[in-house]
Amino acid sequence: MENKKISKFVLKRLPGYLSYLKSLPADAPAHISATTLANALGMGQVQVRKDLALVSDGGRPKIGYLRESLIEDIEQFLGYDNTTDAVLIGAGKLGQALMGYKGFDEYGLNILAAFDASPSRECTDEGKPIYHVSRLADYCRENKVLMGIITVPAEHAQTVADQLIAGGIKAIWTFAPTHLEVPGNILVQYENMATSLAVLSVHLQAQIKEEKG
Amino acid sequence: MENKKISKFVLKRLPGYLSYLKSLPADAPAHISATTLANALGMGQVQVRKDLALVSDGGRPKIGYLRESLIEDIEQFLGYDNTTDAVLIGAGKLGQALMGYKGFDEYGLNILAAFDASPSRECTDEGKPIYHVSRLADYCRENKVLMGIITVPAEHAQTVADQLIAGGIKAIWTFAPTHLEVPGNILVQYENMATSLAVLSVHLQAQIKEEKG
DNA sequence: TAGATTGTTAATCGATTAACAATC
DNA sequence: TAGATTGTTAATCGATTAACAATC
Numbered sequence: 121m122e123n124k125k126i127s128k129f130v131l132k133r134l135p136g137y138l139s140y141l142k143s144l145p146a147d148a149p150a151h152i153s154a155t156t157l158a159n160a161l162g163m164g165q166v167q168v169r170k171d172l173a174l175v176s177d178g179g180r181p182k183i184g185y186l187r188e189s190l191i192e193d194i195e196q197f198l199g200y201d202n203t204t205d206a207v208l209i210g211a212g213k214l215g216q217a218l219m220g221y222k223g224f225d226e227y228g229l230n231i232l233a234a235f236d237a238s239p240s241r242e243c244t245d246e247g248k249p250i251y252h253v254s255r256l257a258d259y260c261r262e263n264k265v266l267m268g269i270i271t272v273p274a275e276h277a278q279t280v281a282d283q284l285i286a287g288g289i290k291a292i293w294t295f296a297p298t299h300l301e302v303p304g305n306i307l308v309q310y311e312n313m314a315t316s317l318a319v320l321s322v323h324l325q326a327q328i329k330e331e332k333g
Numbered sequence: 334m335e336n337k338k339i340s341k342f343v344l345k346r347l348p349g350y351l352s353y354l355k356s357l358p359a360d361a362p363a364h365i366s367a368t369t370l371a372n373a374l375g376m377g378q379v380q381v382r383k384d385l386a387l388v389s390d391g392g393r394p395k396i397g398y399l400r401e402s403l404i405e406d407i408e409q410f411l412g413y414d415n416t417t418d419a420v421l422i423g424a425g426k427l428g429q430a431l432m433g434y435k436g437f438d439e440y441g442l443n444i445l446a447a448f449d450a451s452p453s454r455e456c457t458d459e460g461k462p463i464y465h466v467s468r469l470a471d472y473c474r475e476n477k478v479l480m481g482i483i484t485v486p487a488e489h490a491q492t493v494a495d496q497l498i499a500g501g502i503k504a505i506w507t508f509a510p511t512h513l514e515v516p517g518n519i520l521v522q523y524e525n526m527a528t529s530l531a532v533l534s535v536h537l538q539a540q541i542k543e544e545k546g
Numbered sequence: 547t548a549g550a551t552t553g554t555t556a557a558t559c560g561a562t563t564a565a566c567a568a569t570c
Numbered sequence: 571t572a573g574a575t576t577g578t579t580a581a582t583c584g585a586t587t588a589a590c591a592a593t594c
Contacts, residue, residue, distance in 0.1 A: 128532055135527035139510050153551065161512045166587060173553065181551045181593045198531050199538035213433050217426035227530045266537050290540045291533045297352050299374045307536040309529045314348035316522045317440045318411050320504045322344055323520040324479050325412035327503045366575065379563060386577065394569045394575045
C-alpha cells in the first residue's frame with residue numbers, strides 16, 4: 121500500500137467491499153479471494169484486486185486476503201476509525217431522517233447538532249439540539265466542526281454554504297439540487313437524487329418504447 | 334438530436350442543466366449560451382455544448398439556445414413529461430421523507446403507495462396508503478407499476494427486490510447499502526450514501542494530515 | 547510439482563478536452 | 571465584415587480490461 125492518489129472511482133467502490141466483508145457471518149472462512157468478492161458484488165476480478173492493492177498490504181496467492189485485516193485496512197484508509205464531527209442544516213423530513221440514522225457511527229460520522237431557520241422544537245427525537253441558523257458559523261468555529269450537511273431547499277443552500285465556510289468547515293455534503301460556489305480547498309459532495317432519477321427514467325422510457333414495438 | 338446511446342455520465346449531468354434553466358427568473362433573456370451555463374455550473378463549455386447537442390436540436394451561433402425549448406427538450410429526453418408510477422418499500426424515516434417529498438412531480442415520478450413489514454399506520458402524512466409487504470407483488474402487477482423504491486434495511490433488500498421483479502417491475506431505486514442480484518433487463522440504481530461519505534472522509538483525513546504538517 | 551491466486555505490465559475503451567471549421 | 575457562438579473532428583487523458591509473470 122503506497123501513498124498514491126486514489127481516484128474517486130476507486131474511493132466510491134471501497135465502501136461496497138467493506139460492507140460486504142462486514143456482512144459475512146463470524147464463522148465464515150478467515151480468508152477471502154478477490155474472485156469471491158467480485159462475484160458477490162457483480163464486478164470484475166481484476167478491478168477488485170487492483171482496488172484492494174491500493175489500500176491493503178497484499179493478499180497471499182492461492183489463499184486470498186485475510187478478511188479481518190482487509191476490513192481494518194479499508195476502514196483505516198477511509199478514515200472511519202477517526203470520528204468526524206458534523207453539523208446538519210435544515211431540520212425538515214430529510215434532515216430528521218439523517219439525524220436519526222444510527223448507521224453513521226460505522227462511518228465515523230457524528231452529527232453534533234442541527235440548525236434551522238425556524239426551529240419548531242429544541243431537539244430532535246434522538247435528543248440532539250436544534251439551533252437557529254444565526255448561530256451556525258460561531259458554533260462551527262467553537263466546536264472545530266469540519267463537515268456540514270445541507271438539507272435546506274435549493275434557494276438557501278448557497279447562503280448556508282457561505283456560513284459554513286465562514287465557520288471554518290472543510291467539506292460539505294449537500295442534498296440541495298443546486299451548484300455551490302466554494303473556494304478550491306473546500307470539497308463539495310453532491311447527493312443529488314435527480315441524477316439517479318434521470319438514469320431510471322430514461323431506462324423506463326426505453327422499456328416502454330420497446331414494448332410498444 | 335439523433336437516437337444515439339447516451340452515456341450515464343451525460344445522463345447524470347442533464348438534470349443539473351435543467352434545474353439551473355428552470356431556476357432562472359421569468360424576465361431573464363430568452364436565449365442562453367453554453368458558456369453562460371458552464372460558468373454557472375462550474376463546468377467546461379465544450380462539455381456543456383456536447384451534452385446539449387445530444388438532446389436538443391441545436392442552438393444558434395452568436396445567440397445561444399432558446400431557454401424554453403432547451404427545458405422542453407431535456408424534460409422530454411429524460412421522460413419527465415410522462416408520469417412514472419412507483420411503489421416504495423420500507424416506511425421508516427427515510428421512506429417517509431421520500432413519500433412526503435413534493436418535488437418528485439417535477440421528475441414525473443408518482444409514488445402510489447408504501448409497503449412495510451409491520452405498518453404502524455394505514456397511510457402516510459400525505460394520505461398515501463401503507464400496505465403490508467405481502468401484497469407487494471400483486472399490487473405491482475394489478476397497477477402495472479414499473480418502478481420500486483427500496484428503503485428497507487440491507488438484509489431485507491434482496492427479498493423485496495425479488496418480490497418487485499415478480500410483480501413485473503423494470504427498474505429499482507435502492508437506498509439499501511447492498512448489492513442486488515437481478516436479471517439483466519432490470520435496472521438497479523444504487524443511492525448509496527456510503528460512497529459519498531467515503532469521498533468526504535478521505536478528503537478530511539488529508540486536510541487534517543496537512544495541517545499537522 | 548501443479549494449480550490457484552495475487553500483482554503487474556500492456557492493450558483497450560470511453561470520456562473529456564483542445565483545436566478547428568461553420569454559421570449567423 | 572467582424573466577432574461571438576455553435577458544432578465537429580482530432581488529441582489527450584484516465585479508467586477498465588486483458589494478458590502475463592510471480593508466488594505460495
